[in-house]
Amino acid sequence: MRREIPIAITFIVGVVFAVSYFIPREPFSEFESQFGDWFGIIAAFAIWLGAMNLMKISIVKIGRKSPDYFYSILIIVSFLMIVFFGFFEGYKGIYADPQFSYRDAGTGFNWIYEYIYSSLSATMFALLAFFVASASYRAFRARNLEATLLLISAFFVMFGRVPIGDMLTGWLPDGYTMSGWANWIMSVPNTAGQRAIMIGIALGLVSTSLRIILGLERSYLGGE
Amino acid sequence: MEQFGIWLAALLTIGIISFLYKDNILYKACEAIFVGVSAGYWFVTYFWDNLYRKFYLGIQGAELSDQIFLWMAVALGVMMLTRLFDKIGWLSRWPLAFIIGATAGLYMMTYFVSNAFVQIGATITPPPSMETIGDKISFVLIAIGTFCGLIYFFFSKEHKGAFGGAAKVGIWFLMVTFGASFGYTVMSRMSLMLGRFDFLFGEWLGLIK
Numbered sequence: 233m234r235r236e237i238p239i240a241i242t243f244i245v246g247v248v249f250a251v252s253y254f255i256p257r258e259p260f261s262e263f264e265s266q267f268g269d270w271f272g273i274i275a276a277f278a279i280w281l282g283a284m285n286l287m288k289i290s291i292v293k294i295g296r297k298s299p300d301y302f303y304s305i306l307i308i309v310s311f312l313m314i315v316f317f318g319f320f321e322g323y324k325g326i327y328a329d330p331q332f333s334y335r336d337a338g339t340g341f342n343w344i345y346e347y348i349y350s351s352l353s354a355t356m357f358a359l360l361a362f363f364v365a366s367a368s369y370r371a372f373r374a375r376n377l378e379a380t381l382l383l384i385s386a387f388f389v390m391f392g393r394v395p396i397g398d399m400l401t402g403w404l405p406d407g408y409t410m411s412g413w414a415n416w417i418m419s420v421p422n423t424a425g426q427r428a429i430m431i432g433i434a435l436g437l438v439s440t441s442l443r444i445i446l447g448l449e450r451s452y453l454g455g456e
Numbered sequence: 457m458e459q460f461g462i463w464l465a466a467l468l469t470i471g472i473i474s475f476l477y478k479d480n481i482l483y484k485a486c487e488a489i490f491v492g493v494s495a496g497y498w499f500v501t502y503f504w505d506n507l508y509r510k511f512y513l514g515i516q517g518a519e520l521s522d523q524i525f526l527w528m529a530v531a532l533g534v535m536m537l538t539r540l541f542d543k544i545g546w547l548s549r550w551p552l553a554f555i556i557g558a559t560a561g562l563y564m565m566t567y568f569v570s571n572a573f574v575q576i577g578a579t580i581t582p583p584p585s586m587e588t589i590g591d592k593i594s595f596v597l598i599a600i601g602t603f604c605g606l607i608y609f610f611f612s613k614e615h616k617g618a619f620g621g622a623a624k625v626g627i628w629f630l631m632v633t634f635g636a637s638f639g640y641t642v643m644s645r646m647s648l649m650l651g652r653f654d655f656l657f658g659e660w661l662g663l664i665k
Contacts, residue, residue, distance in 0.1 A: 234546050238553035245554055249561025266522075269510045270529040271558050274551045276502035277533030281548075283499045284540060286491070303488035310492030311499075318500030322508075334504065341500070347461035348468060349497055352490040355472040355652050361645030362476055368638065378631045385635030386642075393643045417636050420594045424601025425633025427575045428626065431602070432609040434571035441564035444556060452556050453549055 239447045246445035287311065310348075317341040385421070388413045466660040469652050575602075601629035 245267060252260035290304035298304070317340035325332040325339075334341045374380040391397035392414020401409040443449035471486035511530060515523045532551040539548040579602045582595055607619065608626030615623040658664035 238549040241550060241553040242557035245557035246561035249558055250564055253565040266525055267558055269514065269526065270554065272506040272510050273529040274533045274536060274555060276506035277536040279498050279502045281536050281539055283495045286495050288540065303484055306485055306488035307492040310489045311496040314493050314496035315499055322504050343461060344493060345497065347465040348489065349493050351465035351468050352472060352486060354648050355469045356490060358645055358649035358652050359472060359475060361642055361649050364642050364645065378627055381628055381631040382635035385632040386639040389636045389639030390643055417632065420597050421601055421629050421632040422636040424598045425605055425629045427579055427602040428605025428609065430571040430575050431606060434567050437567050438564050441560035444560040452552060
């Protein structure tokens with residue numbers, strides 16, 4: 233019951249999705265569409281599970297007065313704030329005339345998205361630039377041919393994407409400046425390497441998917 | 457309200473950047489806000505896009521069989537939430553099995569076509585715009601690089617002799633790819649950082665017109 237039913241579900245759903253690729257007709261196309269909706273609905277509950285778990289952990293931290301419980305309060309407040317606006321304005325928008333979406337410009341949800349969420353996510357990702365650069369400064373050493381190739385390619389791509397690269401190599405003929413070399417690296421050796429990786433991933437994905445559908449791979453069910 | 461938003465965004469941006477100096481209260485506070493807002497954002501978005509649109513609107517006026525089908529999806533979704541309770545947590549395996557099965561079945565074919573067939577086709581089919589000698593050399597280089605890269609990933613035969621040589625060439629192409637990906641990632645992050653500085657010095661302080 234705990235293992236057999238999930239394995240049966242995986243098999244049936246996996247086969248339906250795989251077969252519907254080859255037979256895009258009834259009943260498979262209908263099943264694919266219905267299961268597509270199921271996928272979205274279950275994904276919504278999965279997101280809810282994650283959010284509720286976050287709340288549960290934060291509340292426990294506050295209850296225990298853990299050292300950093302102040303941050304848990306911030307997590308809960310910011311979560312509730314955007315959820316309130318999202319539900320309230322979403323509900324209001326359905327019954328308004330004309331209807332509007334909770335995401336439309338001028339809504340509280342959009343305001344939080346624009347000034348809080350976007351600012352924080354962009355800065356958070358931007359911060360990685362410094363860490364990647366400092367890590368590479370320590371790790372990048374031209375010890376052998378392979379490491380040197382990596383270093384040179386990264387150097388050309390980075391300098392080819394900024395004006396100083398072309399300024400320094402402006403005396404070279406057209407197409408041989410830093411940006412020209414960067415474009416060539418991106419479109420020739422990089423394409424070759426990416427294709428090899430993509431084909432490798434696709435083959436690996438097919439074999440792993442088959443193992444999952446046939447019930448040979450069961451690690452997703454956990455240890456019990 | 458817009459001005460307040462700009463000031464708040466500037467404060468949050470500085471709070472995150474302050475981590476470059478050292479871990480501090482302002483950064484941790486901004487991080488906590490980011491975690492809460494992100495979770496809430498997806499919580500709301502998935503509710504309206506999937507639960508409301510696909511389920512609630514889906515059952516309106518639908519045939520009984522379709523309604524039952526949608527209710528079954530909700531039942532599976534609710535089972536997902538049982539993971540929060542230790543005793544009945546095993547029930548969450550059913551919806552998880554559905555997600556895993558659907559992903560495996562769907563991606564098995566779509567990825568195979570888009571990532572294997574299409575890429576192999578593009579590697580062995582000369583493009584119609586191949587006019588100069590440079591284009592022809594590039595086409596041959598891509599074909600050699602892809603083939604040698606694949607040989608490197610083939611572990612069922614020992615990398616020795618001509619096979620090992622080809623695998624070595626494959627490594628060179630892969631190293632150039634990793635370097636290019638690294639450079640590209642750094643520059644995209646730099647571009648984001650420039651965007652944030654542009655916001656701070658332009659929209660917030662008004663120093664950049």
